[in-house]
Amino acid sequence: MQPITRLFFASALLVCTTAALGANADTQAREQWHGAIQNGYESLATKTEQLASAAVGYCNAPTSDSRPALNDAWLDAFLAWQRVRFVDFGPVENNNLSWQFQFWPDPKNLVARKARYLLGTEAPVNAEVINQSGVAVQGFPMAEYLLFDEQLNSGENALPAAKNCEVLSAVTRHMARNARGLADSWASFKQHYLDTGPYRDTTIKAGMTALEILEERRLAQPMGLRGNGKRNPYITDAWRSGQSLMAVEATVAGLEKFYLPGLITSLKTDGETELAERIQRQFEKVADNFPEAHAAMATLMESDERFRILQGLFVDVSQLSTLINDEAAVALGVVRGFNSSDGD
Structure with a gap:
């Protein structure tokens, strides 16, 4: 074999080997993601x-x-949802399941309006009624309203009033059925997910979008860093229970546990070990804001001194978002779609 011919075959073999390694790494990352999300x-x-x-x-x-x-x-169930909330593809898209778990944002206070209607009706509130009443009724915000709304719980419909119990029981059973169905559907989704290469980018984008929503909607907007510049804790996603920041912590913890391992596999395969390590350290920096930030956002907004706790958290989340949405995305060749944070 002539030298130039040997060089050609050697180069072709290297290209094929590199491609095979990349494909294997992508499959490994998807296996990690599927198992973790399961x-x-x-x-x-x-x-x-x-x-x-x-x-x-x-x-x-x-x-x-x-x-x-x-x-x-x-709270335990709500935080379990926050940990997997970043998954915005696959079975959770069926029947608006993500919205059924958490109807948010709710600028028109539709949850409260729907709750007052259900609590005021004389007809029984059963599974069929909840199924037909729309996503504002069917998830964690409705249960939170029934459990924690101050005005409701100082009136005649306060728990354990019969009507409140009837609605709460129907709503929580609906959530439990949805969650069990989602877990089963994700298990059945496994082979399709593993066999479909584009799900690598889809999964990476899901984490990117979750961080955008976390940074902009769940922190910046209520902190008054966007829009009219006024602090407003009542647009957070768990203000009635005062657990918005616990939810933030759970979302970050879920991304670290269920999302990061597969992302690190993809980065290291592309020779981005140093970036992978920086991202891991930044997750740890965000976590370091807690438990000091385990307080209602309204409480932390009462004084500039306490507000600094939120500012520190926001800065660390922003830096994490930049590392993943900009640096990791570029390194992995993932192109963000326009308005990728639209929807929740």
Whole structure:
């Protein structure tokens, strides 16, 4: 074989080997993502089932101990949702499931309006009614309203009033059925996900979009860093319970646990080990803002001194968003779509 011919075949072999390694790495990343997300969905299913059980248990035998346990069950399930909230493709797109879990933003206070209607009707509120009442009724914000709204819980419909219990039980059972169905559907989705190369970019974009929403809508807007410049904790996604920042922490923790390992695999395969390590360190920096930031956003907005806690969190989240949405995206050749943060 002539030298030039050997060089040609050697080059072709190198190209084929590199492509095969890249394809294997992409498959490995998708395997990591699928398994991790499956764990997240299973946790969501378990926690919502426990919430539904706690609601029924409290309503059947309300005690001073069972009410805090019910509140805690709502928070546990809500945080389980926050950890997998970044997944915006696949089975969660069916029947507006993500909106069924969390109708937000809610600028017209539709959750409260729908709740008042259901609580005021004499007709039974059962599974069929919840199915037909729309996404504002069907998820965590509705349950949060029933459990934590101050005005509601100082009136005649306060828990354990029969009508409130009827609505809460129907809503939490609906959530539990949806969560179990989502976990099962994601398991069935596995082979298609692993066999479809473009899901690498789809999954990476999901994390990018989640960080955009976290930075801009869940932090910057209520902090008054966007729009009219006024601080407004009442546009956060869990203001009634005061758990908006716990939700932020859970979202970041979910991205770190369910999203980051696959992203690191993709980055290291492309020779971006140093960038992967910087992203990992930045996740740790965001986490370092807690537990100091475990407070209602309204409380942290009351004084400039306490507001600095939010500012520190925002800066760290912004830096994380830049690392992934700009540097990692460019390194991996992922092109963001226009208005990629539209929708929730």
